[in-house]
Amino acid sequence: MRNLLNKEKFIALLHDGMSLMVGGFLTNGTPEGLIDLVVESNVKNLTIICNDGGYPDKGVGRLVANNQVKKVIASHIGTNPVIGTMMQENKIEVELVPQGTLAERIRAYGAGLGGVLTPTGLDTLVQEGKQIIEVKGKKYLLEEALGADMALIGGAIADNYGNLKYNKTMRNFNPIMATACEVVVCEPKRIIDEIDPEHVITPHPFVDYILVGEYCD
């Protein structure tokens, strides 16, 4: 069953040094209301795991611009030159991960697996420091599972039970991240009575809290 959460209760869950997975793809499906509150909390030294670096004024980019981020794990930061500049100046640590590998590492954590074997990244910088494992004559990189303290889920339509489905392309990393974190908080676009069980994408046991109040229609 869902636990409703207001702004104050959400901010109380945040602390310095925590790792946050943030859903969305170039901010499509990113919970901007939850980002507002992380900015307001001003917690520091965050590790942010997101598909991309968003934009300087949108998505996880706002946390970077507010100097709250120690490390970014993402597949792409090209849309946010602030991260690129801070990286060159050694003010932020960036781990670039191939997009499919990022998704699978998160899925693996949520599914209780130690990691995944993939040929993506072989013979590239991505290979550095990683084990190469041969299976049936084919080489693979061992990519370790990736979890976090908290997932911030956006782009969702929730029901009264806490089940989620997603709005159009806003699904992206959201349902995967909802499986891989200690605490999962969703900022739904709207709440309806009941989602048809055939259409539930994230079943309610994965969801700890649903943000209500001014951020939800």
Add this chain to the structure above:
Amino acid sequence: MTDKEIIASRIALELEDGDLVNLGIGIPTLVANYVPEDKRVTFQAENGIIGLGGLVEEETEIVNAGGMGASILEGGAFIDSITSFTFIRGGHIDITVLGALEVDQEGSLASWIIPGKMVPGMGGAMDLVTGAKKVIIAMRHTNKGIPKILKKCTLPLTASHQVNMIVTEMAVMEVRKDGLHLLEVHPDYTINDVIQATEAELIFGEVLPMKGI
């Protein structure tokens, strides 16, 4: 036709009826404009669309993999990133068309980092070139006169030995086991022009005028 249009319209000839295709950002996106009506080609966008349609300026709920407002066609599906990369990594994409900074005669490519200068990241490109059945590179032949088609890439690789075909405004080339074959040359250029603009060794016999333009 502009250089970009030449490249896109030539690549469209490679698409077969029934193919599932992923197009990268930039010149590759234009390929969709040249698919003949009698071929049913389905486009995938790695952020989560099977059946990607055209751009829609005001749209904010449906975006393509470049974050631009887009549309979904009848019969399409919205998917999560795991399903999207199951398509890509599991060999279910017939053709991917991507840009590159450098490509070499062994089929290796570099497209995601210029150390010390530009580090956009690989996004889905490493997965696409490793997992798609056929990899076509769409790019200008040179970077303002400096060859981009090399004997060996100098920039950090996106993947090694994965490129099947290179299409530029000058020529069509195919990577085979014995090296890089020059197959077609645009009528505005001679074979010698192409050789001059290419650092890689080109293997050729009969060279045809570029098709589809």
